[in-house]
Amino acid sequence: MSILITGGGSGIGAGTAQYLVGRGARVTICGRRADRIDSIASELGSACLAIAGDITRHEDRSLIVEASVTHGGKLDALINNAGNMYRGSLADLDEQSLIDVFRTNVIAGMLLTGLCEEHLAATEGSVVFLGSIHTRRAFPAVSPYAATKGAIEALTRSLAAELGPRKIRVNCVAPGAVFTEINQRAGLATDEEALARLNGMRNMHALGRIGTIEEVAEAIAYFITAEWTTGTVLEVDGGLALGTTRDSP
Ligand SMILES: NC(=O)c1ccc[n+]([C@@H]2O[C@H](COP(=O)([O-])OP(=O)(O)OC[C@H]3O[C@@H](n4cnc5c(N)ncnc54)[C@H](OP(=O)(O)O)[C@@H]3O)[C@@H](O)[C@H]2O)c1
Numbered sequence: 001m002s003i004l005i006t007g008g009g010s011g012i013g014a015g016t017a018q019y020l021v022g023r024g025a026r027v028t029i030c031g032r033r034a035d036r037i038d039s040i041a042s043e044l045g046s047a048c049l050a051i052a053g054d055i056t057r058h059e060d061r062s063l064i065v066e067a068s069v070t071h072g073g074k075l076d077a078l079i080n081n082a083g084n085m086y087r088g089s090l091a092d093l094d095e096q097s098l099i100d101v102f103r104t105n106v107i108a109g110m111l112l113t114g115l116c117e118e119h120l121a122a123t124e125g126s127v128v129f130l131g132s133i134h135t136r137r138a139f140p141a142v143s144p145y146a147a148t149k150g151a152i153e154a155l156t157r158s159l160a161a162e163l164g165p166r167k168i169r170v171n172c173v174a175p176g177a178v179f180t181e182i183n184q185r186a187g188l189a190t191d192e193e194a195l196a197r198l199n200g201m202r203n204m205h206a207l208g209r210i211g212t213i214e215e216v217a218e219a220i221a222y223f224i225t226a227e228w229t230t231g232t233v234l235e236v237d238g239g240l241a242l243g244t245t246r247d248s249p
Contacts, residue, residue, distance in 0.1 A: 001025040002072020002123075003224065004065065006055050006112065007082025009036030011180030012130065015213030016079060016220050021047045023221070028068035030055065031082070055082055055108040056100075065115045075119035077224045080109035080129045080152075085186040086144040098144055105148035110155060113170075117163065124167040128223045129156050131174035131233055136241035137204075149174075153233050160231030169230040171223040176237025177201050177210040203246045206239025 003020055007013040008029020017027045021044045031037045034052035041050035049071040053060030069075050086101040113127050120127065131153050134146035153172060160170040177198045183189045189197065198210045219236040223229065235241045 001076045001224065002028075002068065002074050003077045003079065004028045004030075004068040004075060004116070005079040005081055006030055006064075006109070008050070009033055009040055011182065012175070012178065012213050012216050012220075013079070013081040014040045016081065016217040017048055018044060019214060019217035019221060020224075021045070026072040028064070028071050030060075030064045055112060056103045058111070061108070061112050061115055065112065065119070069119055074123050075116055076123045076125040078113060078116045078120065078125075078127045079220055080112060080127065081220075082108070083130060083148075083182070085182045085188065087142045087186075087188070088144070089141045090143065093144060101144050101148055102151070105145075106151045106155070109152070110159075113159060117166070117168065120163075120168045121166040126169040126171065126224055126230075127159065127163075128220050129170070129172040131156070131172045133174055133176045133235065133237050133240050135174065136235065136237075137243060156233060157231045164230055169223070169226070171226070171229060171231070172233045173216060173219045173223065174233050174235045174237065174241075175211060175216045175219075176205065176235070176240035178213055178216060179210065180213065201240070204240055204244075205237070206242050206244055206246070208246055209238060211236065211238055 003025050005013050008017045009031035017029050026047050028049045029037050030051045030053045032054050037050035041048040051064050051067045053064050083105045086097050129152045132149040135150050156172040183194045
């Protein structure tokens with residue numbers, strides 16, 4: 001299998017690269033911080049190729065896709081994982097920041113999927129988007145991020161309908177709370193604060209804990225091989241979307 005993962009220098013992207021390389025795939029990862037993706041690739045060995053690039057830039061998208069096809073000899077799956085957090089109260093939102101988060105979280109993945117279409121048609125491959133539990137449970141002051149993830153779910157269904165006749169499947173994993181860098185990169189918290197905040201949500205999960213990166217990677221891997229599944233959003237969230245609390249009567 002040849003797999004391209006955007007945002008592979010940390011968090012779910014890096015963990016998914018590790019999971020898939022461990023199961024025999026050839027994986028290409030990209031990200032803007034060359035040092036981060038190079039370090040993951042050197043840990044994973046020659047099956048993992050790191051290409052520095054920004055998926056909001058057309059030239060970088062083309063280079064990343066071509067490099068992944070060369071590295072893997074073909075392309076079986078595109079994992080549209082790269083994403084950024086932008087949150088804030090409505091009155092404080094900044095137009096350019098809104099545009100930036102939509103460009104990374106939504107538009108870049110759409111355009112990358114288009115660039116990969118011929119390669120994926122050749123392998124009857126698949127696309128996996130990363131959604132979020134923010135489309136299932138509403139929290140105040142997260143509207144920009146939640147709106148991008150709502151768009152991703154719409155895209156998943158729409159592109160599944162469009163690409164199905166070419167035997168390309170399109171699905172979405174919607175994780176609950178998982179400790180990664182996403183809030184820290186946005187300047188919203190230190191590692192300690194981010195972990196404490198997520199652990200503070202434990203009782204909102206039916207299973208009483210936040211998730212692990214590997215648990216999200218498993219779901220992504222499932223979609224890569226699920227040959228009769230398309231247009232689906234899979235919640236991998238320990239029951240967070242149920243809206244229950246463990247203290248409920
Ligand atoms: N963690 C959670 O609880 C959670 C829950 C639901 C959904 N998700 C989703 O899961 C995905 C992965 O996030 P994560 O939690 O693993 O966060 P993360 O550790 O911050 O990883 C995101 C990666 O995306 C890369 N990236 C951002 N903008 C990029 C761009 N323009 N071009 C290329 N790469 C870019 C970042 O690297 P550079 O900055 O070096 O480019 C970073 O390594 C995201 O789509 C996120 O929305 C996460």
